[in-house]
Amino acid sequence: MEELKKKNSVPLLPWMRSPVDVSLLEECPLSLLPCLDPRLKVALQNMGFSSLFSVQVAVWQETIGPGSFERDLCINSPTGSGKTLAYALPIVQKLSTRAVKCLRALVVLPTRDLALQVKEVFTAIAPAVGLSVGLAVGQSSIADEISELIRRPKLEAGICYDPENSYQELQSAVDILVATPGRLMDHINNTKGFTLENLCYLVVDETDRMLREAYQSWLPTVLQLTHSGGDGLFPQANTFLPSTFGSLKTIKRCGVERGFKGKPFPRLVKMVLSATLTQDPSKLSQLDLHHPLFLTTGKQRYKLPDKLESYKVICDSKLKPLYLVALLQNLGGEKCIVFTSSVESAHRLFTLLNIFGDLKVKIKEYSGLQRQSVRSKTLKAFREGNVQVLVSSDAMTRGMDVEGVRNVINYDKPAYIKTYIHRAGRTARAGQTGRCFTLLRNDEVKRFKKLLQKADNDALPDHSVPSSSIESLHPVFTSALEKLKETIVSEASRKRKTGFKFSRMSKGNRSYHSTK
Numbered sequence: 001m002e003e004l005k006k007k008n009s010v011p012l013l014p015w016m017r018s019p020v021d022v023s024l025l026e027e028c029p030l031s032l033l034p035c036l037d038p039r040l041k042v043a044l045q046n047m048g049f050s051s052l053f054s055v056q057v058a059v060w061q062e063t064i065g066p067g068s069f070e071r072d073l074c075i076n077s078p079t080g081s082g083k084t085l086a087y088a089l090p091i092v093q094k095l096s097t098r099a100v101k102c103l104r105a106l107v108v109l110p111t112r113d114l115a116l117q118v119k120e121v122f123t124a125i126a127p128a129v130g131l132s133v134g135l136a137v138g139q140s141s142i143a144d145e146i147s148e149l150i151r152r153p154k155l156e157a158g159i160c161y162d163p164e165n166s167y168q169e170l171q172s173a174v175d176i177l178v179a180t181p182g183r184l185m186d187h188i189n190n191t192k193g194f195t196l197e198n199l200c201y202l203v204v205d206e207t208d209r210m211l212r213e214a215y216q217s218w219l220p221t222v223l224q225l226t227h228s229g230g231d232g233l234f235p236q237a238n239t240f241l242p243s244t245f246g247s248l249k250t251i252k253r254c255g256v257e258r259g260f261k262g263k264p265f266p267r268l269v270k271m272v273l274s275a276t277l278t279q280d281p282s283k284l285s286q287l288d289l290h291h292p293l294f295l296t297t298g299k300q301r302y303k304l305p306d307k308l309e310s311y312k313v314i315c316d317s318k319l320k321p322l323y324l325v326a327l328l329q330n331l332g333g334e335k336c337i338v339f340t341s342s343v344e345s346a347h348r349l350f351t352l353l354n355i356f357g358d359l360k361v362k363i364k365e366y367s368g369l370q371r372q373s374v375r376s377k378t379l380k381a382f383r384e385g386n387v388q389v390l391v392s393s394d395a396m397t398r399g400m401d402v403e404g405v406r407n408v409i410n411y412d413k414p415a416y417i418k419t420y421i422h423r424a425g426r427t428a429r430a431g432q433t434g435r436c437f438t439l440l441r442n443d444e445v446k447r448f449k450k451l452l453q454k455a456d457n458d459a460l461p462d463h464s465v466p467s468s469s470i471e472s473l474h475p476v477f478t479s480a481l482e483k484l485k486e487t488i489v490s491e492a493s494r495k496r497k498t499g500f501k502f503s504r505m506s507k508g509n510r511s512y513h514s515t516k
């Protein structure tokens with residue numbers, strides 16, 4: 001790990017200096033995986049999986065295997081390497097013997113679409129061992145969500161119930177909850193019967209992103225509500241907590257009350273993961289990790305998937321849309337994600353591509369400016385293959401797993417290596433091949449190659465687009481640009497009439513072919 005140390009200006013935390021190198025482990029066939037519950041084996045086979053990937057084997061060893069969840073795990077593993085199942089499988093296996101249903105595992109992710117995706121992985125395995133999985137995400141009806149998360153007592157005829165105390169009878173309807181931070185806080189603060197007092201496992205996925213954003217202090221709140229005190233002293237039920245912690249009912253009860261008299265109080269086990277895990281001690285300290293173990297892949301801090309090929313497409317800024325069209329024509333209908341630097345440029349580019357027509361592929365926009373229902377519909381169509389090209393802002397950058405994406409195009413080059421890693425990582429997943437093309441001006445190449453060196457990748461061969469294809473697109477392009485201006489102006493006036501603040505849309509780069 002000498003290289004890890006050298007490349008960092010901030011000194012590495014001592015426990016990060018002796019990691020487990022996941023790349024030294026082999027995949028493991030399910031039939032050879034020690035202790036795997038046979039019901040889970042069948043569930044995995046039904047998912048089409050016959051073996052576990054190396055990161056999954058490494059986590060299994062540290063949880064179900066000899067490590068037996070004694071240490072918190074910090075996992076740094078490339079995009080598409082299977083981190084979701086790496087934490088889902090041991091948690092489900094561990095909870096499979098639980099006798100009473102209550103909320104025992106919480107997974108927190110930054111976006112609704114990611115939470116949905118992770119919930120599906122849990123849902124594919126948890127029911128096999130009698131566990132239920134819930135989802136708490138914004139932009140869905142909170143009333144519906146509460147009725148799925150909380151079980152009301154069955155009222156018996158002839159018995160008088162005290163409505164004041166009725167929440168004590170409420171029980172969790174789920175064993176595992178996948179949540180976004182905002183909605184999680186809503187439930188902590190307002191949902192009767194929602195409690196973290198029995199939580200055993202906390203997963204913070206996309207950790208570096210989750211730590212960057214405070215989201216109503218969700219992390220300190222969760223940690224405080226689940227804190228059992230390293231010295232065996234537990235918070236009393238009447239402990240005062242500041243108002244941000246909402247109702248006091250979620251405070252973890254003392255060990256005796258929970259039936260752990262004379263036994264060590266079960267520690268809340270944490271697993272934190274990313275393809276670009278932060279090594280910043282001040283950030284990691286927010287997680288309050290217990291004797292953490294660092295699992296990483298290879299000697300480099302950042303690693304791209306083995307079967308990813310990175311290419312540059314050299315072009316003049318003004319002609320970028322033409323090069324993109326020619327490239328898309330070249331890719332012949334393969335699923336592709338085109339990344340822009342902002343929601344505004346994603347919208348303009350999508351509009352322009354549609355005006356262009358003649359691409360023989362269905363293109364959709366996917367951005368943070370759209371309503372969730374629109375985004376979900378687009379994602380579904382893309383997954384099902386009814387849309388072949390997504391023009392996206394960085395809303396699509398992290399974690400999204402869509403089968404069959406063979407190409408990623410950086411229409412606007414990423415400013416950071418982390419952004420490149422996550423964008424490029426939408427392809428070449430689960431051992432598949434994939435290509436990432438970045439549109440660059442000649443004078444940008446040197447700097448960009450330097451950026452890629454951080455992920456040990458300085459080979460950036462040219463992908464040339466024949467000049468004849470560009471020339472033949474010129475006349476259409478000129479008239480398409482005119483139409484684009486008209487469309488943008490009419491959209492702006494329509495949105496002004498309906499009260500939408502177009503100023504949000506037009507902030508930043510106003511040019512019609514963003515060069516950001």
Ligand SMILES: Nc1ncnc2c1ncn2[C@@H]1O[C@H](COP(=O)(O)OP(=O)(O)OP(=O)(O)O)[C@@H](O)[C@H]1O
Pocket residue numbers: 048049050051052053056077078079080081082083084085274275398399400401425429430
């Ligand atoms: N053991 C396995 N066998 C076959 N496919 C698998 C296995 N585990 C996971 N996969 C598939 O690999 C793909 C990537 O998995 P996952 O989304 O968990 O990756 P990730 O490491 O979390 O990526 P990212 O960092 O981009 O979020 C998914 O399509 C998943 O179904």
